[in-house]
Structure formats: structure tokens, C-alpha cells
Amino acid sequence: MSERYNIKETETKWRKVWEDRKSFEVSEDPDKPKSYVLAMLPYPSGRIHVGHVRNYTLTDVVARYKKAKGFNVLNPMGWDALGLPAENAALERGVHPADWTYENIAQMKEQLLSMGLAIDWSREVATCDASYYKHEQKMFLDFYKNDLAYRKESVVNWDPVENTVLANEQVVDGKGWRSGATVERRKLHQWFFKITEFADELLEGIETLERWPEKVRTMQTNWIGKSRGVRVRFDVVGSDQSIECFSTRPDTMFGASFMALAPDHPLSKELAGEKKGFDEFIKQCQSTGTSEAAIEKAEKIGFDTGAFVQHPLIPDKKLPVFIGNFVLMDYGTGAVFGCPAHDQRDLDFARKYNLPVTPVIKPENIAAEDFTITDEAYTGPGKHYQSGFMNGMNVEEAKQAVIKKFEDEGKGVTITNYRLRDWGVSRQRYWGCPIPVVYRESDGACIPVPDDQLPVELPKDIDYDAPGNPLDRHPTWKYTTCPETGEPAIRETDTCDTFFESSWYFLRYLDPKNESEAFSSAASNYWMPVDQYIGGVEHAVLHLLYSRFFTRALKKCGYSVPDEPFAGLFTQGMVTHQTYQDADGKWLLPTEVEQKDGKWVKIDDGSAVTAGAVTKMSKSKKNVVDPEDILDTYGADAARLFILSDSPPERDLEWTEGGIEGAWRFINKLHRMINDGLDQLCPIDTPQPKEFSDSAMELRRHTHQAIAGVAEKIEDFHMNKAVAQIRELSNALSSFKPANDADKWALREGYEALIRLFNPMMPHLAEELWSIIGHITILADTSWPEHDESLLAADEVTIGVQVNGKMRATITLGAACDQKEAEKTALAQEGVQRAIEGKQVRKVIYVPGRIVNVVAG
RNA sequence: GCGGCUGUGGCGGAAUGGUAGACGCUGCGGACUUAAAAUCCGUUGACCUUAGGUCGUGGGGGUUCAAGUCCCCCCAGCCGCACCA
Numbered sequence: 001m002s003e004r005y006n007i008k009e010t011e012t013k014w015r016k017v018w019e020d021r022k023s024f025e026v027s028e029d030p031d032k033p034k035s036y037v038l039a040m041l042p043y044p045s046g047r048i049h050v051g052h053v054r055n056y057t058l059t060d061v062v063a064r065y066k067k068a069k070g071f072n073v074l075n076p077m078g079w080d081a082l083g084l085p086a087e088n089a090a091l092e093r094g095v096h097p098a099d100w101t102y103e104n105i106a107q108m109k110e111q112l113l114s115m116g117l118a119i120d121w122s123r124e125v126a127t128c129d130a131s132y133y134k135h136e137q138k139m140f141l142d143f144y145k146n147d148l149a150y151r152k153e154s155v156v157n158w159d160p161v162e163n164t165v166l167a168n169e170q171v172v173d174g175k176g177w178r179s180g181a182t183v184e185r186r187k188l189h190q191w192f193f194k195i196t197e198f199a200d201e202l203l204e205g206i207e208t209l210e211r212w213p214e215k216v217r218t219m220q221t222n223w224i225g226k227s228r229g230v231r232v233r234f235d236v237v238g239s240d241q242s243i244e245c246f247s248t249r250p251d252t253m254f255g256a257s258f259m260a261l262a263p264d265h266p267l268s269k270e271l272a273g274e275k276k277g278f279d280e281f282i283k284q285c286q287s288t289g290t291s292e293a294a295i296e297k298a299e300k301i302g303f304d305t306g307a308f309v310q311h312p313l314i315p316d317k318k319l320p321v322f323i324g325n326f327v328l329m330d331y332g333t334g335a336v337f338g339c340p341a342h343d344q345r346d347l348d349f350a351r352k353y354n355l356p357v358t359p360v361i362k363p364e365n366i367a368a369e370d371f372t373i374t375d376e377a378y379t380g381p382g383k384h385y386q387s388g389f390m391n392g393m394n395v396e397e398a399k400q401a402v403i404k405k406f407e408d409e410g411k412g413v414t415i416t417n418y419r420l421r422d423w424g425v426s427r428q429r430y431w432g433c434p435i436p437v438v439y440r441e442s443d444g445a446c447i448p449v450p451d452d453q454l455p456v457e458l459p460k461d462i463d464y465d466a467p468g469n470p471l472d473r474h475p476t477w478k479y480t481t482c483p484e485t486g487e488p489a490i491r492e493t494d495t496c497d498t499f500f501e502s503s504w505y506f507l508r509y510l511d512p513k514n515e516s517e518a519f520s521s522a523a524s525n526y527w528m529p530v531d532q533y534i535g536g537v538e539h540a541v542l543h544l545l546y547s548r549f550f551t552r553a554l555k556k557c558g559y560s561v562p563d564e565p566f567a568g569l570f571t572q573g574m575v576t577h578q579t580y581q582d583a584d585g586k587w588l589l590p591t592e593v594e595q596k597d598g599k600w601v602k603i604d605d606g607s608a609v610t611a612g613a614v615t616k617m618s619k620s621k622k623n624v625v626d627p628e629d630i631l632d633t634y635g636a637d638a639a640r641l642f643i644l645s646d647s648p649p650e651r652d653l654e655w656t657e658g659g660i661e662g663a664w665r666f667i668n669k670l671h672r673m674i675n676d677g678l679d680q681l682c683p684i685d686t687p688q689p690k691e692f693s694d695s696a697m698e699l700r701r702h703t704h705q706a707i708a709g710v711a712e713k714i715e716d717f718h719m720n721k722a723v724a725q726i727r728e729l730s731n732a733l734s735s736f737k738p739a740n741d742a743d744k745w746a747l748r749e750g751y752e753a754l755i756r757l758f759n760p761m762m763p764h765l766a767e768e769l770w771s772i773i774g775h776i777t778i779l780a781d782t783s784w785p786e787h788d789e790s791l792l793a794a795d796e797v798t799i800g801v802q803v804n805g806k807m808r809a810t811i812t813l814g815a816a817c818d819q820k821e822a823e824k825t826a827l828a829q830e831g832v833q834r835a836i837e838g839k840q841v842r843k844v845i846y847v848p849g850r851i852v853n854v855v856a857g
Numbered sequence: 858g859c860g861g862c863u864g865u866g867g868c869g870g871a872a873u874g875g876u877a878g879a880c881g882c883u884g885c886g887g888a889c890u891u892a893a894a895a896u897c898c899g900u901u902g903a904c905c906u907u908a909g910g911u912c913g914u915g916g917g918g919g920u921u922c923a924a925g926u927c928c929c930c931c932c933a934g935c936c937g938c939a940c941c942a
Contacts, residue, residue, distance in 0.1 A: 004895095215861060215937075222860075222938055229942080247942060260942090300940075326940040336942045344858090345940065419941065540937080645881070646869050652935095654869070658882055665895095666881090672896085721871070724880035731880090800876035805923045807876060834909090845922050851875040855922050 005671040007635035011764040015116050023780040024063075024118045026074055028526040035071035036527050037063040038566075040535030040543075041505055044079045044126075046104040048111045050575040050617060050643075050655060051536065053627045057640045058572060058649055058719065059534045060117045064760035065714045067118065068784040074527055075118055076509035078125035079105050082133075083498040084162060084178065087431045091464050097431040098460070101128055111628055116636045116764055118780070123512045127501035128431070132508060134455035135518035136500060137436040141448045142557040144437075148194045149425075151446060156424055158186040163468065164427045165190060167497060169223075169542045191435060191494065192422040195549045199224055199418045201563070202548055211568035213650075216540045223541045225419025230403050231333060232412035234259060234309035236271070237318055243267060243309060246332030246417055250406070251398035252339040254387040255360040257350060259309055260302060260324035262334040268323045272305035285325040300326050300349045312411050313388065313402075324349065332417055340377065347377040360387045361395065423546065425497040430462055430470040432495025440482045440489045450483050456491070469493055502543050503550040506530055506565060521560035529567045537571035544569070570717055573652040577623040579612040587622040590657075591629075614654050625655055637762035638664040644761055645723040666727070667765055670758075673734050674751060674769050680737075681751065682744040684774040689742040696746040700791055702732040703750040707787035710757045719761075726758050748773070753785045801826045802853040803835035811852070819846045826852040 018024065028034075039059040042052055063075035079101075086097035093100075105126060112119075125132060143149035157166040161179035165188065170177040195202075203224045206217050229248035236242060243259065261268045263285040272278050281303040302322035311317035319337065326345065327336055340350035341359035350357055361382045362371040368385055371378075384390040389405070390398040406412030426435070434456040436449040449456055459477040462470040471477060471493040478491040510523035544566070551565045580588040582602060593600050593609045600609040617624045630639050642663035647653040692700065706729040713722035733751060738744045751773060759766035759779045770779045793815060801809040809829035813822055823844045826832055832854060839856040846852050 218861060219937060225938095225941070227941075245942080249942080324940090326942095328941070331941050333942095338942090343942075345942085417941085537936085648870080651863090651870095656869085656882080659869080662882060669896090720869090721880085724871070727880055798876080802875085802923070805921095810876060831909090843922065845875095847875060847923095849875095851923075853875080853922050 005668050005765075007637070007667075007764075010768050011114075011116060011635050011637065014764045014767040015113065017767070017778060018116075018118075018780055021778070021780075022122075023778070024067075024073075024075065025120045025122050026072055028523065029072045030526070032070070032072040034527060035063075035066040035073045035532070036506075036530045037066060037073055037075045037532045038506055038509075038530045038534070039075075039077070040533070040539065041078045041080045041502065042108065043083060043085070044081055044101055044104040044108055045085060046107055048108055048627050050625060050627055052112075053115065053630075053639060054572055054575055054643050054649075054653065055535060056112065056115060056117055057643050058570070058717075059532075060115075060119075060640070060763075061644065061714060061719060061760040062532050062534070063118045064763060064780075065711075065784070067780070068756070068759070068782065069711075070783060073118075074123075074509070075120060076123040076125075077112065077117070077119045077121065078123075078505055078509065079108075079127065080498070080502050080505070081105065081126045081128035082432050082495075082501055084429065084431070087429060087464075090431075094464075096460070096462075098128065101431075102126075111631070114628075114631050114636060115640070118763070123509050125505060125508050125512050127498075127505060130455045130457045131515070133433040133501070135508070136433050136496070136504070137449070137454050137456060138451060139504070139518065139554065139557070140433075140436055140496070140500075141451070142559075143193060143553060144448060146553075146557050148197065148553050148556065149191060150194065151189060151191050153187060153189050154192075154424070155185050156188050156190055158184045158188075160184055162429075164429050165424060167424050167499070168421050169423075169545070188426075190424050190426040191492075191496075192424050193549070193553070195423045195546075196418060196420055198549055198552045199226065199420050200416075201552055202420075202545065205548060205564055208564060209567075209569070212566075213537075213569065213571050216537065216544065216569065216571060219540045220545055223420065223545065227417050229415065229417060230406060230412045231415050232312055232337075232406055234312060234319070234337070236267075236321075237308040237310055239307075241267065241270075243321070243335050244333045245335045245337050246415070247337065249339070249342065249399075250402045250412070251384065251387075251390060251393075251395055252342045252360055253311075253313055253337070253402060254384075254390070255339040255341045255358045256311060256319060256337045257340055257356045257358060258338045258346075258353075259319050259321045260327050260336050260338060260349070261305075261321065262327040262329040263323055263325060264329045265323075265327070265334040267335075268305070271307045271321060272303065272323060275303075275306060278303065281323065285323075300324065300345060300352065302349060302353055304353070312406070320355070322349075322353070330421075331419065341373045342377050342379055344377045344379070347373070347375070351375070358386060360384055360390075423497075423549070425500060426494040427497055428469045428472070428493075429495055430458065432498055433500060434458060434471070435492040435494055435496060437492045438480055438482060438489040439492070440485065440487055442487050445482075447482055447484055447489065453483065471495070499543060499546050503546045504554070506547075507554075507561065518559070524560045529562045529565055532568045532570065533566040534570045534572065536574075540571070570649070572649050573647065574616045575653050575655055576614050577617050577625065577655045578614050579621050579623045581610045581612060583608060587620070589622045590625055616652075617655070630660060634660055634664045635667070635764070637765045638667055641666065641723065641762055644719040646720065648720050649717055666730075667762065669734075670730060670754075670765060671769065673730070674755075674772060677734075677747075677751075678773070680744060681748040681773065682741060684748075686741075686745055686748070689745050692742050692746060693739070695736070696738075696743045697791075698794075699732060699736050699746050699750055701794060702729055703746075703753045704787040704791040706757060707753055707785050708792065711784065714760065722757075723761065726754065726761075729754050729757070755779070756782060756785050797849050799849065800851055801829055801832055802851065803832055803856060805853065806835070808832045808835045808854075815849070817848065819844075822846045822848075822852055826854060 037059055039055050063073050067073045081101050086101050089095055089100045090097045140149060157171045159166050159176040159179050159181055161181040166176055171183050175182055203226055206220055209217060227248050229246055230250045231244050231246050233242045233244050263282050302324045305321045307321045308318040309321055311319055338346035340347040340357040357373050359373050361384055362368060363382045381395060384393050384398045390401055403414055436456045438447050440447055459474055478493050480489050480491055482489040507519045510527050511519040514520060547565050551561045551563060554561050580593045582588055592603060594603050600611045602609055642660045646659050706725050709725045710722045736747055738747050755766050755769050767779050795815055796812050797815060798810050798812045800807050801811055809831040811825050836856040841854060841856045843855040
């Protein structure tokens with residue numbers, strides 16, 4: 001009997017071997033195909049969570065598999081180390097953000113190391129190192145010089161809890177994405193990146209991202225929000241003012257019955273500011289919440305300014321001008337014309353304020369006199385009528401015609417409107433990358449810090465005793481001189497949004513020791529783009545859109561990068577866990593409860609516990625497990641196996657004790673099976689026998705099917721199915737009892753394949769067993785096994801026999817069996833005979849290897 | 858409201874239009890043991906007393922020799938976007 005598998009000792013041993021041999025360190029090798037496999041870099045919070053374990057396990061399977069398949073695999077790791085939590089720790093505990101961050105990195109690195117990941121740690125990067133953000137500052141200045149970064153005063157999203165500005169992408173339902181505080185609007189001088197310059201390219205690029213999830217592509221498309229339309233000028237009656245409207249449906253112009261301005265439209269106040277009730281109305285608009293629920297319920301209300309605009313196409317028609325709470329200043333021009341017959345919102349508004357409803361498009365099969373609009377706007381296709389020169393045209397023709405008329409008469413222009421806004425990057429925080437510009441005191445000129453003075457480093461000595469940005473209060477840091485004139489100057493005290501760092505880190509990994517430039521063209525040309533990127537879907541628009549902007553922006557500045565940074569993207573599901581509450585409703589940790597006689601109780605006092613919903617692991621609900629405990633108790637391989645085996649990677653994974661124990665049992669079983677079965681294997685390197693028994697051939701078929709199947713499943717990210725097939729093969733191997741030397745050869749072939757197949761999932765165990773069965777090489781350097789195509793198909797197959805589509809029997813036929821014989825065999829079956837009794841066989845359908853269906857009636 | 862995804866045993870989940878439930882978890886029975894753990898063997902969709910059947914992939918229609926899979930119409934859950942002109 002073999003000794004029990006000593007997980008800790010064995011796993012540590014193999015990690016040491018990989019480390020000593022630098023198994024996963026790579027360099028550019030033009031003779032080998034490359035594969036850049038990347039996991040989203042973690043924020044160094046101090047401890048890894050199960051979501052990280054899932055992310056890195058998936059990445060590791062791909063990396064190890066690709067390596068075995070002969071690719072030169074780059075699989076790096078680093079730390080997204082700038083950001084708010086470090087400053088909060090500083091505030092709460094008085095530790096310096098840098099110290100806190102580097103300690104966390106050290107701790108988390110230990111934890112990651114214990115997972116046995118095939119990472120090239122020589123390329124490790126921490127974004128808070130000046131050696132990292134130095135290059136970032138250079139990029140900032142390159143953007144500035146190429147007109148991709150600019151500074152302007154603008155209304156910004158101010159998070160009152162984090163005391164900083166947020167980008168539009170970071171505001172969710174009117175609340176800060178991290179703090180949850182209701183965002184305020186403030187006017188500040190801010191730095192922006194001109195992401196809108198690439199709006200069209202970013203949109204078109206989405207088409208090329210064939211290996212991205214459809215969901216993410218849709219989200220980005222919606223976020224960019226392109227719409228084609230026309231901007232039309234309406235002259236205000238009795239004034240020399242005019243108002244511009246954006247419309248995607250200018251063809252409905254003849255049905256226009258009012259105009260609505262945004263409450264904060266400059267003309268709103270000018271046209272109606274003196275009117276009674278104006279101030280109250282504006283106040284009412286502002287008090288409407290921005291939450292989904294508030295918008296859903298918010299009634300469309302308007303305020304009649306009393307002013308009119310001239311209809312641009314109908315000389316004697318004037319439209320009343322309202323201020324509408326539903327009109328957004330941020331979108332289009334902040335003014336819309338209302339065509340109630342063909343827009344539901346306009347119809348609701350028109351009914352409320354008794355405005356005319358004039359239909360101008362009707363379905364073709366209805367006569368004009370029979371077509372009326374009651375409480376539902378008509379938005380379908382049809383022909384125009386009551387529309388002057390557009391009469392008889394369909395929607396598309398009418399659009400063309402009216403746009404041409406506007407353009408000819410100089411009343412309007414075709415424009416493309418985007419929802420996407422430029423990316424505001426200024427943050428009033430200390431723990432970020434300093435924006436490398438100074439402002440000359442004499443004239444306020446904005447002067448870039450010259451390259452040779454980079455990096456602009458953060459000062460070490462800061463205090464958090466007062467609210468606000470410590471950089472701004474620092475006694476000396478911001479006082480400097482103008483690099484051009486030597487006059488006194490003030491440094492920019494805003495730092496960059498931390499999404500800056502994550503927008504290009506995958507390029508720094510390519511060349512992390514390079515001091516003179518962010519990365520060399522040679523490295524970029526060899527490794528880029530990332531072949532497989534893996535991470536959470538929560539970055540669908542933020543990080544993933546910013547990175548796509550970055551490659552384009554860098555390219556424009558002369559850097560050697562492809563347009564698209566990530567050729568393949570995989571978004572993993574969340575890790576969930578059951579929740580537990582005690583009698584008082586207090587949340588309990590999974591480690592505080594146990595199941596006794598089918599009921600959940602508290603371990604310390606046996607009191608009753610309510611087991612609740614299975615939800616995403618969260619600290620507030622305490623339904624978390626600490627990966628370190630798991631790695632410590634069951635080892636890395638068991639944790640990795642469980643994470644891969646239960647759920648498809650794109651779906652949510654429920655973490656269960658039973659699941660991790662099941663994985664652990666399988667690992668022990670494999671170890672036992674091979675240790676106990678060593679004497680049933682032929683010696684290593686025995687030549688292949690010429691003859692095999694039927695049972696050995698069957699075993700070999702299992703083996704070769706698994707080799708082909710597992711590879712295919714890993715490539716398709718069906719890791720759960722790959723694990724299932726590995727288990728099937730192991731079942732086949734463990735029940736095989738060799739009776740002769742050829743059998744022993746077949747069994748060794750199976751074991752060797754098995755070990756190589758599960759190596760990407762359980763690399764420690766795989767190395768151990770590989771060595772136990774006699775190899776002196778290591779698996780990390782061993783190629784993927786090759787399958788023999790001729791062994792995949794069986795000589796005989798068992799197929800079902802249906803009568804009128806219902807299963808009645810199964811028969812075993814030779815692989816080459818023809819229709820006639822199949823028919824004969826099928827009809828001879830007792831069950832088939834019973835089913836066709838008294839009926840006439842009309843037809844027999846035979847699909848070789850699949851089915852026989854007897855049609856009788 | 859718009860867009861997307863999902864719906865299969867007690868549970869997680871498998872099924873190029875062709876034997877529904879692979880693989881695993883749980884449960885049940887048994888072996889080993891003084892006993893337990895571990896391990897091993899058997900069994901585990903529902904219903905009909907059995908031979909053998911019947912029913913079963915959220916619901917309803919349809920196409921087909923054959924539908925979990927394709928088409929149409931619903932329902933439920935999750936996610937994203939949203940007064941977007």
C-alpha cells in the first residue's frame with residue numbers, strides 16, 4: 001500500500017523545481033509561434049480572493065496548455081498599485097500608502113506563488129513604482145503634444161466621499177462607482193483625454209474582435225452610442241436668436257408641434273427667466289433623482305416659455321417653446337423638437353399640454369382617413385403624407401430628401417452624434433501618477449515637464465491631518481520653476497485616474513527593465529496583441545474601452561502598437577457562496593457554521609442558523625472563503641481542480657465544501673491509482689507491441705479520444721468538460737486489468753496521456769506522477785501528447801432503434817454495417833417487433849453510427 | 858422601454874437535429890473495520906406492484922422519420938443600457 005499523498009511537501013517541491021529551472025521565463029524567439037496569455041492585473045488589497053483564484057487558474061490552464069502545444073508563452077503578473085484604498089488605509093491607520101501597498105504586494109505574491117502558476121515573475125511590475133509611471137508621464141506629454149490631452153474648465157462629476165472627480169464611466173446610477181455616494185456637479189479645471197477622437201475607430205474595431213464575448217461588444221457599442229442625424233436651426237420668433245436641435249428623424253418634421261429645451265440650456269433662462277414659476281420649475285427638475293427608479297416614475301413635465309420658433313419648412317407655422325425636464329443638456333444640442341404622432345414620449349407630453357398631434361407617416365395598407373393616433377405613437381415603417389415634398393416617400397427616402405433640403409438652404413447639417421464623452425482624468429488625490437506639467441506663475445502658461453526631468457515623483461513626506469489633496473497642501477513639493485524661463489511655477493497637483501495605469505500595463509510587461517522607453521518596438525512587434533485576455537466582465541466598458549483607446553492614441557504618438565490590444569477576451573463568471581444568518585439576522589462566516597442532522601447550526605453554541613441565498617461572495621454578507629485556508633488545507637491542485645470542474649467558466653461558480661473535498665479526493669485517487677499500479681505498467685520506453693487484445697484496443701481508443709477531446713475542450717474554454725473527460729479516462733484506466741505485456745504497454749500509454757492531459761489543471765500532481773512512473777524530464781517542458789486519428793473510431797457501435805421516433809431497443813453494429821443489415825438487425829429486436837405489431841413498416845431510416853428509425857403505420 | 862444571457866434529476870452540469878441526464882456532488886444499500894474515518898462495490902429522473910411500459914429538458918404551437926437542440930408566440934430569472942431626441 002502506498003503512502004498517502006503529501007500535498008504540501010510535493011507541491012512545494014515542484015514549485016521550487018520550476019523556479020530553479022526558470023521554467024516559465026521567456027524571451028522573444030522568432031523561431032517559435034508566440035502566445036500572450038494575460039490575466040487582469042490585481043489591485044494589491046492584501047489578500048487574494050476566490051475570484052482571483054478562478055481568474056489565474058483559468059489563465060494558467062491556457063498558458064500551460066499553449067506551452068505544451070509548442071507556443072512561446074508569455075504569462076506575466078503585476079500590481080495595479082495606485083488608488084484610493086491605500087489612501088484610506090493611510091487615513092484610518094496612519095500608515096504611508098506606499099508602505100501599505102508594498103506590504104500588500106509582498107503578501108499577495110506569497111499567496112499567488114502558492115498556487116503554482118506558470119508565470120514569468122521576472123517581468124513583475126508594480127504601477128506605483130516611479131520606474132513605471134515615469135513612462136506613463138511621458139505618454140501623457142506625448143498625448144498633450146499630439147492634441148490628445150487637453151485642459152478645460154468643465155462641469156464634472158464630484159464624489160463627495162472620495163473628494164475627487166469621477167469619469168462618466170465611473171458614475172453608475174448617479175452614484176460613485178466605488179463610494180456609492182450621490183455624485184455632485186462641480187465646475188473645475190480638468191485634464192481630458194480625447195477618446196472621442198477615436199469614437200468611430202473604436203466602434204469599427206469592435207467588428208474585428210471576433211474572439212470577444214458578444215455581450216461585451218454590445219456594451220461597448222452602446223456606450224459609444226453613435227447615431228446619425230441632422231442638426232437643424234430654428235429661428236426664435238421676434239428675436240435674432242436661434243435654437244439648434246439634433247434629430248435622427250428629421251423626416252417627421254412636418255408633424256412637429258413643439259420644441260423642448262433642457263432646463264440648463266442657456267436659452268431657457270433667457271427666454272423664460274422673467275416668467276412666474278420659472279425658478280420653481282427649474283428647482284423641481286433638479287430635485288428629480290437620477291436613480292433608475294426615479295427616472296422610471298418621473299413624469300414628463302414642461303414649462304411654457306411663451307416664446308415661439310419658426311418651423312423651418314412650413315412658412316406660416318410657429319412652434320411653442322417649452323422647457324422639458326426630460327431633455328438632457330449633455331446629449332445632442334440640449335434641445336429637441338417634438339413630433340407627438342411618431343414618438344411615445346412626445347405624445348405623452350403633447351396630450352398633457354394639449355398640443356396638436358399630426359401624423360405624417362402611415363402604414364401602407366391603411367387609408368389616410370382611417371389612420372388616427374390615440375394613445376400610442378406610430379413608430380413603424382410606412383409612407384409619408386401631410387408632408388409636402390416628402391409625400392409618398394418611405395422613411396429612408398424622406399430622410400434623404402429633407403436632409404438635402406436643409407443643407408441646400410443652409411438650415412441644417414448632417415452630423416454624427418456620440419454618447420461617448422472625453423475621458424476626464426484629473427483626480428484630486430495623492431496616491432496616483434502626478435500629471436507632469438507646471439503652471440508658470442507670471443502668466444499661468446501650462447508648461448510640460450521636459451523628458452529629462454521625468455519622473456515627477458510623488459513626495460514621500462505627506463500628512464493626512466487635513467481634508468483634501470495632500471499634494472496641494474505639501475509645503476514645498478508644488479513650488480518649482482518653469483523649465484523654459486526659470487521663473488517661479490506651480491506643479492499640477494492633480495494626479496491621474498488610476499485607469500491610466502491599467503490602460504497600458506500589458507505593454508510594460510513586454511519590456512519591464514527598459515529604462516529609456518516604455519517598451520521597445522521589437523518587443524511589441526513580437527508579442528502584441530494579447531492572444532488571450534481573461535478577467536471579470538465588470539471591466540467591459542471601463543478598462544477594456546480605455547485600453548483600446550490607448551493603443552490607438554499611442555500609435556498616433558509614434559509608438560509601435562497594434563490597433564487592438566486584446567485579440568481574444570474571455571470573461572469569467574463570479575464566485576458565489578451560500579449565506580448564513582443567526583437568529584438575530586447577523587451574517588455568519590461559512591467557517592462559523594456546520595450542518596448537523598441536515599440542519600445548519602453555529603459551531604460554537606449549536607444555535608440554529610438560517611441558510612439563505614447563494615450570492616456573490618461579499619464581505620458584508622460574510623459568505624466568503626479565504627483562498628489561503630483552502631490552499632493550506634487542500635493544496636493548490638485541489639483548489640484549481642474544483643474551480644475548473646463544476647461550472648462552465650463563463651457562468652457563476654458556487655463554492656461548496658463538498659466540491660473542494662471531491663476535488664481533493666480525486667487527487668488522492670489519482671496518486672493512489674498510479675502508485676499502486678506501477679507493477680502493471682511496462683517498463684518505460686518499451687517499444688510498441690504489434691498486437692493488442694480487444695480490451696487493450698478499447699482502452700487505447702479511450703486514451704486517444706481523451707487526448708483529442710481534452711485539447712479541443714480547453715481551446716473552447718470548456719474546462720468543466722475537459723475535467724469530465726479526464727475523469728472518464730481515469731475510470732477506464734483504473735478498471736483495466738492487464739493480462740499480458742501488450743496490455744501493460746497500453747496501460748502505460750493511458751497513464752502517460754492522462755498525466756499530461758491534467759497537467760494544465762493540476763501541475764504539481766502531474767509532475768509528481770510523471771516522475772513516479774519513471775520520467776527524468778519534467779512536464780513543464782513536455783509537449784502535449786498526440787492522438788492517433790485511426791484509433792478514435794470504434795469497430796462496433798451501439799446505436800438506438802426507434803419506432804416512429806420512440807426508443808424501442810439498442811443494437812450493436814459493425815462500423816461499416818450497411819442499410820440492409822442494419823434494418824434486418826433492428827427489425828429482429830423483440831421490442832421493435834412489439835411496437836410494430838399490427839402495423840406496416842413503411843420506411844426504415846438508418847444513419848450509420850447514430851440511429852435506426854422504423855416508420856410504421 | 859431597449860439589448861443580451863439563462864431555464865434540463867435532490868444539486869452543479871453533459872448531450873455535431875439521432876440511445877436525454879456524460880462527469881461529479883448528495884442520498885441509499887453493501888464490503889472492509891472491535892468501531893469510526895478513509896477506501897472499494899452496487900444503486901440513485903418521476904410514475905405504474907413486476908415482465909415491461911408510460912411520462913419527462915419553463916409553458917403553448919409548428920417544421921421533421923426524429924426536437925433539449927430549428928421556427929413562431931408566451932412565462933420566469935439574471936445582467937447591461939436608458940427621459941439618447
